[in-house]
Amino acid sequence: MNLIFELSKKGREGFLAPPIDVPQAAVxxxxxxxxxxxxxEVTENQVVRHYVNLSTMNHHVDKDLYPLGSCTMKYxxxxxxxxxxHPGFSALHPMQPASTVQGALQVLHALSQALCEIAGxxxxxxxxxxxxxxxxxxxxIFRAYLMKRDGHPRRKVIIPDSAHGTNPxxxxxxxxEVVQIASGPDGLLDIGGLEKVVDADTAAxxxxxxxxxxxxxxxxxxxxxxxxxxxGLVYMDGANLNxxxxxxxxxxxxxxxxxxxxxxxxxxxxxGGGPGSGPVAVKRHLEPFLPVPxxxxxxxxxxxxxxxxxxxxxxxxxxxxxxxxxxxLAYILMMGSDGLYAVSENAIINANYLRARLAYHYDLPYxxxxxxxxxxxxxxxxxxxxxxxDIAKRLLDFGFHPPTVYFxxxxxxxxxxxxxETESKETLDRFVxxxxxxxxxxxxxxxRVRDAPINTPVRRLDEVGAARNLNINYFAQTHGS
Amino acid sequence: MHYIPNTEEDxxxxxxxxxxxxxxxLLQAIPRELRLVKPLALPRAKSExxxxxxxxxxxxxxxxxxxxxSFMGAGSYxxxxxxxxxxLAARSEIYxxxxxxxxxxxxxxxxxxxxxxxxxxxxxxxxxxxxSLYDGATALAEAVLLAHSHMNRSKILWPVTVHPHYRRVAxxxxxSLGLQTQMIASPNGIVSRAxxxxxxxxxxxxxxxxxPNFLGIIEEIEPLIEAAHExxxxxxxxxxxxxxxxxxxxxxxxxxxxxxxxxxxxxxxxYGGPVLGLFAAKGELxxxxxxxxxxxxxxxxxxxxxxxxxxxxxxxxxxxxxxxNICTNEGLCATMAAIYLSLVGxxxxxxxxxxxxxxxxxxxxxxSKIRGVALAFPHPFFKEFAVRFPVSASQIADHLLERGxxxxxxxxxxxxxxxxxxLVAVTEQRTKDxxxxxVGAVREVISS
Numbered sequence: 001m002n003l004i005f006e007l008s009k010k011g012r013e014g015f016l017a018p019p020i021d022v023p024q025a026a027v028x029x030x031x032x033x034x035x036x037x038x039x040x041e042v043t044e045n046q047v048v049r050h051y052v053n054l055s056t057m058n059h060h061v062d063k064d065l066y067p068l069g070s071c072t073m074k075y076x077x078x079x080x081x082x083x084x085x086h087p088g089f090s091a092l093h094p095m096q097p098a099s100t101v102q103g104a105l106q107v108l109h110a111l112s113q114a115l116c117e118i119a120g121x122x123x124x125x126x127x128x129x130x131x132x133x134x135x136x137x138x139x140x141i142f143r144a145y146l147m148k149r150d151g152h153p154r155r156k157v158i159i160p161d162s163a164h165g166t167n168p169x170x171x172x173x174x175x176x177e178v179v180q181i182a183s184g185p186d187g188l189l190d191i192g193g194l195e196k197v198v199d200a201d202t203a204a205x206x207x208x209x210x211x212x213x214x215x216x217x218x219x220x221x222x223x224x225x226x227x228x229x230x231x232g233l234v235y236m237d238g239a240n241l242n243x244x245x246x247x248x249x250x251x252x253x254x255x256x257x258x259x260x261x262x263x264x265x266x267x268x269x270x271x272g273g274g275p276g277s278g279p280v281a282v283k284r285h286l287e288p289f290l291p292v293p294x295x296x297x298x299x300x301x302x303x304x305x306x307x308x309x310x311x312x313x314x315x316x317x318x319x320x321x322x323x324x325x326x327x328x329l330a331y332i333l334m335m336g337s338d339g340l341y342a343v344s345e346n347a348i349i350n351a352n353y354l355r356a357r358l359a360y361h362y363d364l365p366y367x368x369x370x371x372x373x374x375x376x377x378x379x380x381x382x383x384x385x386x387x388x389x390d391i392a393k394r395l396l397d398f399g400f401h402p403p404t405v406y407f408x409x410x411x412x413x414x415x416x417x418x419x420x421e422t423e424s425k426e427t428l429d430r431f432v433x434x435x436x437x438x439x440x441x442x443x444x445x446x447x448r449v450r451d452a453p454i455n456t457p458v459r460r461l462d463e464v465g466a467a468r469n470l471n472i473n474y475f476a477q478t479h480g481s
Numbered sequence: 482m483h484y485i486p487n488t489e490e491d492x493x494x495x496x497x498x499x500x501x502x503x504x505x506x507l508l509q510a511i512p513r514e515l516r517l518v519k520p521l522a523l524p525r526a527k528s529e530x531x532x533x534x535x536x537x538x539x540x541x542x543x544x545x546x547x548x549x550x551s552f553m554g555a556g557s558y559x560x561x562x563x564x565x566x567x568x569l570a571a572r573s574e575i576y577x578x579x580x581x582x583x584x585x586x587x588x589x590x591x592x593x594x595x596x597x598x599x600x601x602x603x604x605x606x607x608x609x610x611x612x613s614l615y616d617g618a619t620a621l622a623e624a625v626l627l628a629h630s631h632m633n634r635s636k637i638l639w640p641v642t643v644h645p646h647y648r649r650v651a652x653x654x655x656x657s658l659g660l661q662t663q664m665i666a667s668p669n670g671i672v673s674r675a676x677x678x679x680x681x682x683x684x685x686x687x688x689x690x691x692x693p694n695f696l697g698i699i700e701e702i703e704p705l706i707e708a709a710h711e712x713x714x715x716x717x718x719x720x721x722x723x724x725x726x727x728x729x730x731x732x733x734x735x736x737x738x739x740x741x742x743x744x745x746x747x748x749x750x751x752y753g754g755p756v757l758g759l760f761a762a763k764g765e766l767x768x769x770x771x772x773x774x775x776x777x778x779x780x781x782x783x784x785x786x787x788x789x790x791x792x793x794x795x796x797x798x799x800x801x802x803x804x805x806n807i808c809t810n811e812g813l814c815a816t817m818a819a820i821y822l823s824l825v826g827x828x829x830x831x832x833x834x835x836x837x838x839x840x841x842x843x844x845x846x847x848x849s850k851i852r853g854v855a856l857a858f859p860h861p862f863f864k865e866f867a868v869r870f871p872v873s874a875s876q877i878a879d880h881l882l883e884r885g886x887x888x889x890x891x892x893x894x895x896x897x898x899x900x901x902x903x904l905v906a907v908t909e910q911r912t913k914d915x916x917x918x919x920v921g922a923v924r925e926v927i928s929s
Contacts, residue, residue, distance in 0.1 A: 001588070004596050004823050014824035015563060017832035021913040022843035024835060028861055031699055033729050037827035038603050044565050047823045054593060055574035059586035062573035068582070075484050076577055079529050085567075085749075087547035088540025094557050094753030095890045096544070100882070103542030104752050117522050129615035129754065130809040132796070136654070143657055153657070169796035169806035173626075175657030178801045216510040247508065248515045263809065267484075270579035272590040273612065273773065273812025275755030291653070306894075313653025317556055317618035317646050317742070318753025330536055334483055336526035342482045348507055349487070353495040369499075369507045396586055404582070407797070424486035425495060456585040458786040466778035466790040472609050472767075474599035 001057070004050050005474050008040040014047055038475055057457040059401045061270070065427050069373045069404035069416025070164065070212060070239045072264035077334070080267070080327035089326050094318040098303040104322065105302035108295055111329040112279075118332075118340065119238070119258055120251025121281035125290045127320040131239055132166040134259030134278030135206070137291060137315050139174035141257065141282065142204050142233045144289040144312040154203035154232070160189055162212045162408040167237060176203055183410055187213045187366040191222050198230045208237040209244075209253065212408040212416070213366055214351060214373035216243075224254035233257070241265040242420065243348055243371035246341030250281075257282040262321075266328040277324040291315045346421035347372040350428060354417055357432045361439040365411050372420070378413035386442035386449045388413040393460060394441070394452035398434040483526065546750065546887065550915045552844075554865045554906025555695070555890040556617060556644055557753060558745045560723065560833070561910050566747040566820045576813050584788045585780075590812070591787035594775035597819040604725040604822075605739040606732020607761035611772035613815040614758030614807060617742030618650035621689065621719055623760060623771045623805055624738045625651045625660065628687035628715035630804075631769060635659050636685045638677065638709075640667040642694035643719060645895040651689075660686070670696050670858030670867070678708050685714040692720045692731055696904065697841075697865025698858060699724075703734040710735065715766075722746055722759065724863050726827075726834030738762045747821025748814050757814040769794065771805030836909035837864035844907050844916045851924055857902050867892065867902040871927055874903035880926040886919055 026032075042050070059066065066073035084090065092101055112124045128134040143153040157176045159167050160183050168178045179197055184190040189207060198205075205227045209217045217223070224234045236250045236258035242265045244250075250258040262268045263276035270276075282290065292311045293304035304319075335343065348371055355364065355374040362376040378388035392402035392415075404416040419428060441448050453459065487495070492504075501507060508516070527535070551559040570576060574589060581587030581594075594612045601610040614620040625637055637660055639648050652662055665688075666676040672690065681688070688709040693699045706716040717738045718731035723745045731739045743757030744750065762770050768791065776790035796803040825833060841864045848854050853871030870877050874891040881888035889905035907916070 001592065003592070004819075005599070012826070013828065014565075014826055015829040017825075017829055017836055018561065018909050020836045020839050020909075022839055022916075024839045025842035027699070027727050027838070031701070031728055031861075033725070033727055033831075034733075037725070037830060039600060039825070039827045039830065040823050041826045041828070042823060044563075044824060047820065048565055048569065050823070051569045051575070051593070051820060052572070054589040055569075055572050056589070057586070057592075058574045058578045058589035059583070060574050061577040061579075063577075066579065068579065071579060073579060077484065079533060081571070083533065083536045083540070086537065086540045087545045088537070088543045089545075090749040090751050091545040091547045092543055092752040093546060093551060093553040093559070093750050093887065095553055095555055095894070096887060097878070097882070100544035100549075100887075101752065103539040106542070107536075107539050114523055129619070129811075130807070132806040132808045133615065133619075136806060140653065140657065165796035165798070165800045165803070166806050166808050168801035169799075169803040172801040172803075173654070173658070173806050175659075218510045218512060221512065221515070246517060246521050248511055248517060252515055252517075269576045269813070271576050271811075271813030272578045272593070272816060273580050274809040275811045275814060276809040313656070314646060314649045315619075315653060316754065317616045317644075317650065317756070321754035322752040323749070323755050326536070330532055332523065333535060334527050334529065334532045337521040337523040339482055339526040340521060340523070342485055345504055346485050346487050346492070349492055349495050349499075349504060352499045352501075352507055356499045369501075369509065392583065393585070396583060401586060402583055422484045422486070425491045453585050457588050458585050458784055459781040461584050461780050461786045461788045462778045463788050463790070466776040466788045469778075470790065471777040472595070472598060472774050472790065473602045474596070475603050476608060 001053060003474060004040045004042065007042050007046055007050060010041055012041040012043050014042055014044045064399055065423055065431055066401040067403045067417045067419050069418045072242045072418060072420055074267055074420040075422040076267050076269040077331065080330045083330050084323050084326045090323065102302060105295060107326055107329055109302060111325050112295065114332045115260055115279055116281055118245060119260065119281045120249030122284040123287040123290060124279055124281040126279045126325055127291050127316045128278040128280055129316055129321050130274060130276040131259055131261045131278040132170055133315060134280045135166055135170035135237065136173050138235050138257045138259060138280045139170055140312045141286055141289045143174060144310065145286055146203060148310060155201045157203055158197060158205045160207060162410050164212060164237065167206050187215050189217050189219065189223055191219050194223055195226055198226055200230060202227060202230055202232040204233045204235055206235045206237065208240055210240045210371040213375045214370035215366060216371055220253050239264060240372065243344055245344040246337065247344055257286060262324050262328040267331045268324045268327040275321050275324055277321040343421045350419040350421060350423060353428055354419060358435055361436055373416060373418035375411050376415040377411050378415060381439060381442040382413055384442045384446050386446045388415055390449045390452065391438055394438050394449045395434060396453035397455040400431055400434060549885045549887050551887040552889050552905050552907060552919065553887050555904055556742055557750045558906060558908055559750065559910055560745050560908045562747050563824050565824055566817050569820050570813060570817050575816060581789060588787060591775045593816050593819055595787050597815045598775060600819060600822045601759055601761055604722055604730065605720060605761045606730030607739055608763045609767040609770060610761035611770050611774050613811040614760050614772055615811060616756045616758045617719065617740060618647040620740035620758035620760045621647045622651040622654040624717045624740050625655050625687060627738065627766065627769055628717060629655065629658060629660055631766060632686045632715060634684050634686035636661050636663050638663050638665050638680055638685055638688045640665045640672040641897055642667045642670065642672060642696055643689050643691045644695045645897060647719065670698050671700050671860055672705055674704060677705060681708060681712040681714060683712065685712055687715040687717050689717045692718050693724055693863040696858060696867050697862040698860040699863055706735040723834055723837065726830035737766060743818045746818035748817050755811055755814055757811045757818055769804050772807050772810055833909045837907060840911050841866060841907035844919065847916065847920045848923065851927060853927060864908060865904060865906040867904050869902055874901060877903060877923060877926055881922050884922045886922060
């Protein structure tokens with residue numbers, strides 16, 4: 001496929017600017033652009049063809065199963081996009097006076113209340129634009145709280161070795177030291193190990209529940225108590241909330257704060273890498289430290305309160321991803337409390353069904369019932385010279401997106417599968433059949449698996465070469481203009 | 482139930498395969514005392530029809546920019562969005578894809594990222610750009626963090642003329658890593674070179690400049706960047722991508738890192754989000770850029786292809802030593818920006834920028850003809866300017882609102898000591914009639 005720059009020809013136009021019905025104004029000479037911009041010169045129809053053809057090379061949720069672990073690749077309802085596109089939502093300037101955007105503020109308030117109810121929390125900020133930003137926001141809230149309470153923020157944050165990479169990265173960005181503890185032989189948080197490392201230097205414990213193995217942390221209350229007794233705080237990474245709705249709540253487990261991923265649990269589109277939204281819900285004692293501005297109400301109207309002396313600061317230019325929040329509220333209102341319970345129920349059943357059917361063919365490191373996702377190991381296939389990477393590539397030939405591979409780090413040759421509740425049993429059966437066939441191939445014709453994929457727009461790509469012969473900017477090469 | 486294909490029959494069959502008699506058996510790991518005993522206190526499921534009615538009733542309560550004429554700026558602008566941008570971004574293949582972990586089935590996404598990166602480099606005059614960050618403010622925060630880790634110095638110099646929200650976000654994110662803010666005097670709306678030289682030290686990690694600045698003024702940033710470099714500080718410039726249609730880019734003036742807000746590039750205002758953080762850098766900083774980067778490579782059949790590259794910077798590989806914690810970014814918005822830039826091309830962007838500038842100057846001149854009304858600062862500006870009226874800025878804004886005009890952003894909110902000023906933005910969408918109506922309405926307020 002050509003690059004858009006390779007379709008460019010001098011004189012082609014994709015756009016006619018609106019007429020200027022007033023005199024021109026010129027930029028003073030030294031500030032005026034000298035060299036012509038080398039943006040593509042193509043017509044609209046060429047642009048459309050280019051992007052349509054590019055798009056058809058993508059796998060996507062609307063096409064088929066996309067079972068990435070902890071990504072919750074569920075269906076994104078179309079009505080939500082239609083609603084969010086209404087000018088009453090999409091054509092609002094962030095600095096408009098509150099009196100002109102009461103509908104928008106009501107949406108944010110309704111979403112805030114619904115998410116607090118779902119999470120079992122007292123207050124919330126919708127400002128973080130993604131889960132990782134939510135993690136950082138919460139850590140900085142913790143920091144501000146500890147500073148106020150004790151006069152110092154403490155030094156360490158504890159995570160299990162199964163933690164998602166954003167967790168330690170967020171901890172480092174928040175100015176804390178990462179303390180990683182090994183999970184127990186059952187795949188769960190090792191409470192004894194935790195007790196050994198928790199001390200007066202512990203600012204927080206950060207866990208995912210269910211964890212990244214898809215297992216519910218049964219002893220979570222003990223973990224929470226241990227950290228609280230030492231004066232620390234406990235944070236839940238809410239990426240796996242799709243397993244919990246209507247069943248249990250982070251707030252009830254004792255967490256001081258958690259983030260939610262609207263682009264996972266709450267169906268907002270994945271966009272090829274965002275936009276997402278990572279609201280942070282907190283217990284009452286952390287409410288004064290929320291980022292500014294805080295959505296407030298007075299005399300039946302809503303407004304943004306910027307005057308919050310204990311606030312940890314501001315995390316986004318404005319209020320976060322409002323357009324994503326609109327879609328999440330629409331989803332929650334449509335599904336209702338019965339629907340959200342059914343979401344978690346079916347997500348759990350689907351994942352356990354895969355667990356039961358695939359367990360004959362793939363190593364299952366932890367055989368107890370999982371929640372909404374299940375982690376297998378490709379060790380058995382590796383004995384025949386077929387790695388998890390090869391299994392993933394061969395799945396592409398069957399029209400499926402592979403599960404997450406090589407994560408969590410504590411499982412060798414990991415395959416982390418999260419089907420979600422929006423997949424039918426027929427789709428799951430097709431996926432299982434493909435996985436069974438790949439298992440057979442790995443024994444009978446391993447080269448077939450190692451050569452995969454062959455049915456995709458490109459074959460396996462040279463990632464080492466990409467870094468070695470770095471080309472990340474078309475215009476850094478010598479091209480004729 | 483919405484979007485859940487499993488029937489009672491399916492569930493029964495699956496539970497049987499799993500080997501349990503009911504769903505409850507799968508929840509054994511959850512302690513009884515943590516189980517909810519009643520349903521969530523939310524309303525029951527709705528039909529799509531009911532949902533639509535409910536959500537639209539919220540939408541209809543707002544006075545949006547389709548119904549009012551907007552002269553508001555301060556980081557969000559009412560530029561025209563060509564139809565093809567929305568049409569293409571609405572394709573399932575584009576917006577229901579996710580992180581391109583398996584590049585062989587993500588060539589669309591990754592090639593779009595590569596093209597986007599290249600266009601941003603070209604706009605800003607830089608060597609490398611990433612796939613996007615959350616918004617202009619957080620992009621600036623990441624730039625500050627990069628300067629800090631690169632230089633191992635702890636002070637950041639800020640003029641008042643950088644968007645105050647951006648500064649607050651950068652301070653929030655960098656404070657716990659020991660970074661300190663130092664303000665540079667900006668009397669009369671532009672950076673004081675003398676004060677900058679005075680405050681620069683061997684502990685200055687970076688100088689932040691905005692171009693055009695927060696007040697809309699096109700500052701001569703080259704000497705400011707030179708001064709920063711003389712003391713070994715990194716020059717970070719926040720730039721308006723639309724202005725790049727007619728301004729010499731920050732890269733040409735020596736900027737080390739350029740960040741910006743890409744909302745102006747084909748993305749709806751959307752009450753401040755989702756928008757688009759732009760990030761580009763030069764030279765040796767390239768290997769420390771935060772976020773995703775797409776690169777060119779070949780496949781096993783020697784065909785050109787695209788992959789995410791330099792991933793050892795990222796959290797999924799480097800964890801606590803990653804250059805940033807960012808994972809999900811603003812992929813769809815970056816796609817829209819790439820489509821927008823492909824459609825407008827160099828000529829279109831130049832014409833849009835010229836239209837913004839010409840129209841802003843027209844409105845500024847017409848307003849200046851009203852007795853008692855004056856531009857606050859005597860410097861060249863692009864598409865935004867600050868005005869002083871003989872009455873308060875809020876009075877102007879309130880009166881014009883009654884006439885269906887969003888007059889501008891009162892600067893009182895930003896607590897910059899410019900409480901009486903109104904920041905007025907004019908894009909290529911504003912017509913002479915709309916601007917004349919603005920002027921007429923102002924005359925009414927003042928004469929009454």
